[in-house]
Amino acid sequence: MPYSALAVTQWFLSGRNSFGLAGFERASKTFSPSTLQSDLRGQNHIITGGNAGLGLATATALARMNATVHLVCRDKARGEEAVKKITKDAASDSIHLHIADLSSPDSVKKFAASWLDSKRPVDVLINNAGAMLKSREVNSDGNEISMTSALTGTYLLTTLLLPALTLAKNPRVINVSSGGGLTVKLDVDDLNCSKRSYDGTEQYAHAKRAQMHLSELFARKNPSISFYSMHPGWAATPGVQKALPDFFEGKWGALRTSEQGSDTIVWLAAVKPDCIDKTSNGKFFFDRAPVSQHYFLAGTSLTKEEEERLWANVQDICKHRWA
Numbered sequence: 001m002p003y004s005a006l007a008v009t010q011w012f013l014s015g016r017n018s019f020g021l022a023g024f025e026r027a028s029k030t031f032s033p034s035t036l037q038s039d040l041r042g043q044n045h046i047i048t049g050g051n052a053g054l055g056l057a058t059a060t061a062l063a064r065m066n067a068t069v070h071l072v073c074r075d076k077a078r079g080e081e082a083v084k085k086i087t088k089d090a091a092s093d094s095i096h097l098h099i100a101d102l103s104s105p106d107s108v109k110k111f112a113a114s115w116l117d118s119k120r121p122v123d124v125l126i127n128n129a130g131a132m133l134k135s136r137e138v139n140s141d142g143n144e145i146s147m148t149s150a151l152t153g154t155y156l157l158t159t160l161l162l163p164a165l166t167l168a169k170n171p172r173v174i175n176v177s178s179g180g181g182l183t184v185k186l187d188v189d190d191l192n193c194s195k196r197s198y199d200g201t202e203q204y205a206h207a208k209r210a211q212m213h214l215s216e217l218f219a220r221k222n223p224s225i226s227f228y229s230m231h232p233g234w235a236a237t238p239g240v241q242k243a244l245p246d247f248f249e250g251k252w253g254a255l256r257t258s259e260q261g262s263d264t265i266v267w268l269a270a271v272k273p274d275c276i277d278k279t280s281n282g283k284f285f286f287d288r289a290p291v292s293q294h295y296f297l298a299g300t301s302l303t304k305e306e307e308e309r310l311w312a313n314v315q316d317i318c319k320h321r322w323a
């Protein structure tokens with residue numbers, strides 16, 4: 001299923017208006033610091049892909065608020081570098097490194113098992129790791145990597161850590177999706193993009209759309225935990241520089257900084273429970289507010305039956321059945 005033309009048009013117009021730096025500057029005039037908890041001491045916040053870009057900025061902001069921060073990174077050296085940087089920038093000694101490759105279900109299972117062994121609660125899980133690829137790459141199970149990386153965090157790590165999330169007072173799961181996900185109807189029967197011709201940007205949009213649906217499905221299946229998906233806007237990060245160099249250089253206008261792009265992630269992680277609408281569980285957030293996951297007449301919703309097939313196919317890719 002290719003892009004929805006109506007969705008792409010609306011995405012382009014709203015993107016030019018609000019996803020970049022100017023949009024953040026306008027939206028942030030309404031942000032109130034009093035909605036945030038001032039001290040996250042004693043809370044465990046896990047951030048996948050916390051060594052660069054938005055993940056690094058999120059980890060630093062949460063460490064400044066005294067959270068105990070756990071980075072889940074695939075590369076030990078890059079992870080250690082990030083721990084050093086956050087420790088210094090946030091003046092915190094509560095930064096921990098865990099190694100896992102989010103494109104490998106086996107690696108994610110290993111990390112989750114070691115976490116559960118530690119008996120620590122998880123207050124906030126931020127599924128941030130993600131990448132847009134130029135050509136189709138597969139993991140050792142033969143599954144396409146940009147989709148699998150999104151699904152192993154959003155589905156597998158989340159389900160495996162549910163026992164630890166339920167130990168927390170006010171547990172939250174934040175899935176870092178993208179406005180790009182708004183441009184497609186998810187192809188639930190070809191998550192791996194083995195039937196469609198491969199276009200890295202389009203497959204990325206499917207992966208990000210999948211995260212929105214999974215956030216909603218989790219919120220329905222497990223209402224005692226808060227699940228959110230979100231769009232950071234367009235931010236200048238190493239990932240964007242590598243995948244979209246022209247865009248990084250400002251082809252569509254000035255981009256947000258990593259700190260500005262991570263603002264809504266940090267807000268969802270740290271907002272006071274009574275400052276977020278209880279009915280927003282499962283919703284898609286942009287600039288600290290829930291927004292629609294579907295553009296007008298875009299035809300991007302799933303039927304109930306498609307949602308069920310999505311859930312089953314995700315479980316196959318992650319090699320793990322839950323609910």
Ligand SMILES: NC(=O)c1ccc[n+]([C@@H]2O[C@H](COP(=O)([O-])OP(=O)(O)OC[C@H]3O[C@@H](n4cnc5c(N)ncnc54)[C@H](OP(=O)(O)O)[C@@H]3O)[C@@H](O)[C@H]2O)c1
Binds near residue numbers: 050072240
């Ligand atoms: N920047 C934007 O404008 C924008 C817009 C919309 C959505 N997003 C989303 O925001 C998230 C962060 O993006 P970013 O722009 O900050 O990208 P980035 O600069 O490339 O950072 C991505 C992070 O994810 C890690 N990662 C990627 N694949 C991984 C894997 N298989 N296992 C473990 N870690 C992995 C990377 O680790 P390495 O350093 O080892 O590669 C890096 O730490 C992504 O989910 C992206 O889709 C970003």
